[in-house]
Amino acid sequence: MKPPAQSPQEASAASTEAAEDLALELHTALRNRNWENVLELLEKGAEVNSRGEAGWTPLQSSVKSGNRELVQLLLDRGACPHARKDNGGTAFIEAAMVGEVDVMELLLGYGVEVNEHDDNGFTAFMEAAWYGKEEALEFLYRKGADVNLRRAVSEEKEKLHKGGATALMDACKKGHFSVVKTLVEEMGADINLRDNRDRNALIHALKEDPDKEKESAISISHFLLEHGVDVKSKDEWGQTALILAVGWQSLDLVEALLEKDEINIDDADEKGNTALMVAVEKNHYRIAKLLCERGARTDIGNLIEVADRKRAPGMVRLLCQHEARFVPQTLVSWEPKSERWRQQLKELYRMYRPMVGKLKIFQYIKQRIQNTSQGAIYLGLHDGTEVAVRVSCSTDCEGDKIFFEKCRGSEHLLELFQSEKDRGCMYLCFPLWERNLEEHLQEQGDQVDCKDALRMIFKAVRELHSLGFAHQDLHPRNFFIDSRHKIYLADFDNKRKLIEGKEELINSDLEDLSRLLLYVLTRGRKPFQKVSTEDLPADSPDYEEALDLVKSLKSPDERGLEGLSSHPYFWSKKRRFNFLKSIWNEIKGHSQPDREAVFQATGAGGTFPYPSWTKQIDRFVLKTMRRPPNMKKSFVYTDDVTSLLRLIRNLDEHPDISISQKIGDYAEYFLKVFPALTIYAYNSLRQNSEYRHLVDIQEGSP
Known part of the structure; x- marks a missing residue:
């Protein structure tokens, strides 16, 4: 009797299961170094790019074994040289770990990047240093590996202060003295770079590691000291190189460190332990004696009690000779003013x-x-x-x-x-400040008073220019905000330059200020260097004024920063409305052509933005204002700017309760319906010598 025929779905499932079984056998054979079985399985059709446990591919497993012929065979069969394990590791990085130079050279011929890294930022060069594979390290150096590359990690890990280490730090951490010498003397490794926990190569050399022997840690540390390493670095617990050296109980290294003028013998870690306290705790008499003779303080910490507990009478006598005494700490209740810190x-x-x-x-x-x-x-x-x-x-x-x-x-x-x-x-x-501007905008968001913040920012830049300096780095991180939300500008990066008549330096600051303006108005939602006018909210009541201010900062004129600090952007709604109505009072005695000429003489204000304003305004308002109830005179309003200004002035001078009930606050209504009117009038009058004083009055008013 024939078995029932398989459905297409059943046949597909069976085929998939068979392929998975072959792949599992292939990975097992590679693990067991059974090369004959590997070849048989490949001939049977085992998937050359299948993934095993933790994402390992056959190629990566073959690299780990050091079998170059097998690596070549897998590549010939279509193995991907760029495939990554679950942690982002590649076959090339794996080859560096085991020191397989021939395999690395082979993989480079398949387009592998010498500085590629896994998800934790490890490159092949770093792995060779970590595992002490000096031949591999020298090969990678010749092929262009970046000696001083710092371990790149994700933003989340960087916030936790992970990453940032170099190959030199790795070699120091694992105690590979010959690798350290090669990196520094032949490859130019920077001994003073620091990782994201602020530790340099010396700290890594002195940190305990299960794979590192005391002799190698001490030898590497002496070598680094001879080559001018910075001895002021600390580990993540605040321990100095001196404290760590005492922990290794190396008298010679402690003595070498004390020869450095930069060393503070009484520096302490985050628990308040000094080098002398560690020496007493470890009952190392000779180191404690050296520290006491070099002036280490004996009046901090209960040194005698610790020595007594260690049953060390000689240590007690030493401490007493150097006036050790216990000063009990009095805990005083104290509260900082700063909330953030x-x-x-x-x-x-x-x-x-x-x-x-x-x-x-x-x-x-x-x-x-x-x-x-x-x-x-x-x-x-x-x-x-x-x-x-x-x-x-x-x-x-x-x-x-x-x-x-x-x-x-x-x-x-x-x-x-x-x-x-x-x-x-x-x-x-x-x-002390609470936050920089970047942090402030990210945390406060819509609660920030942008106009008030920008007033202070403009004032800060003006004050710096008045001292004769251009800042040259007006980035949000250089503005600091205290607990009262007052903003201060600083230059901690030393980018400032003396102006000395160089207008281009001032203009460069103004251009940075234009971007800073956009960054503040968009409340830091986009990175500082990427923000543009397209990010401004078009429905903002200050939109037109903000656009003009950005343009004015990018193309400075005679106003300078002093004049732009009184730009209409900074005016209140009432002030803008008063400015508009004051114009009619000034030009009402002129003929209509002369009135229009006020806005047409230079064209500075551009084209009148509301050529059909009589159709945009509320019909009831226009009808009422043509014949106000409390006036016998009728008015004719045409679609020109002077007629609109006249209506604004008349409405405010001759208020009508029915209009108020209809449109509410006059200033808010007109600025909402005609948002570009203020900046049009401002730019027109600013370039007209006869009426420039109207702008001056506004700029000078509080």
Whole structure:
């Protein structure tokens, strides 16, 4: 008896199941390094690009085994060299992990990019450094691998301070001393780059790792010190290189670090532990003795109690010789003024920190509030006052101080509060802000008073120009907002330039200001560099004025920033209405041709935007105003600008309750129906010498 015939669907399902079985067998054979079975399965039609556990492809598995002939065979059978595992890893990156130079060279011939990376930002070069594959590292370097590439991660991971490490940091972390030497001495690796947790190569070398031996950590650290590594970097817990070196119990390395003038022997981590406290906790007498002799403070932390607990009488005697004493901390209730930085400020207030003059500061990631091209800005307490601190160790730190001192007395320039100097670094302290403009717009959105914010922004730029400087980087991140929503401008990136008669520098600032205007009006919904006039809401009551102000900033004229700060955009509705009605009072004694000439002499205002205004206005209003009830005189209104201005003036001077009931507030009604009228009249009169004073009156009025 014949079996029942399969339906097409059943036949398709059976075929799929058979293909899946072949693929599973292929991946198993690759795992077991059973090359004969692999070849048999390929001949049977096993899918060469099938995916196994975690997204592994046969090609990636073959690379891991180091069998170049098999890799070539799979490529010849159509294996995709660009296929990625679930974590974004590729066959090329896998080859670097196992140090297979021949396989990497083969894959490069198939269009693989030497700097391609997985989802965690690891490149083949980084993996070769991580696993200590020096031959692979040198091959990749010759092929153009980026030595100083920092690990790229997603925006979400970057917010968690993940990523940013380099191949050098990886080699330091895993303790591959010969790789570190090669990277620095032959490939020019930058030893002072930092990852997204603010750690440099020295910190990675000193961080504990299960694969790293003490000798390699110490050797790498000495090597980095000899090559001028920055010793001021900290780990994610605020531990300095000195504290970490004490943790490794290396007397030689501690001594080498203390030879560096930049080292503060009493610096502490986020728990308040100093190097001496760690030495006492680990009961390392010789290191503790060295630290005491070099002047480490013995009056912080209960050192004697710790030594007693360790049953270390010699350590107790040493500490007593250096006047160790326990000073109990008195917990004082203290509340910061800042709402945003409240928690970090409370932690800073509670913890022990070596003082810089009157300044208490902790230069590590959890106390950092902003990055700049010139370094980070940290929270601080200067004689108890909450401050933002820019630390400058450059040769021009005195110049920075002089500039910020010039800002004193300005209303909207961030001014210097106090400064301290220590070990060649200048600590510039500023009144603490809550957010920068970018953050403010993203958080407050529609609650922001755009007009008020822009008034302060314009004032800030005018004040800077009056000091003789052009900013050259009017980005939202350079405007800071305090708890009262007052805006200040700062230049922490040192982009400013002396104007010295160079009009192009001022014009460059004005062009940036035009983009900043759009960014504020659109409340930061698009990135600063991408915002345009197309993003302005056309139904905004200030739409026409905003467009004109943007245009005026991009093409500056004799008004300059001072004049543009009184542009009609900044006028209230009442002020705009009063401006319009004042025009008729000025021209009513002229003949009709002369009245029209006021707006036609220069053409500066463009074409009258409402050539049929009598059809746009409410019919009841027009009919009533042609023969107002309380007047014997009749009026004729034609479709020209002067007739419209006359009606506006008459309506306000001779109010009628029936009209008020019909249209409500006169100013709101006319500005809504004729939104482009104010800017048309403003630009027309501004270019007419006989009537320019009408604009001047408005610009000068409060």
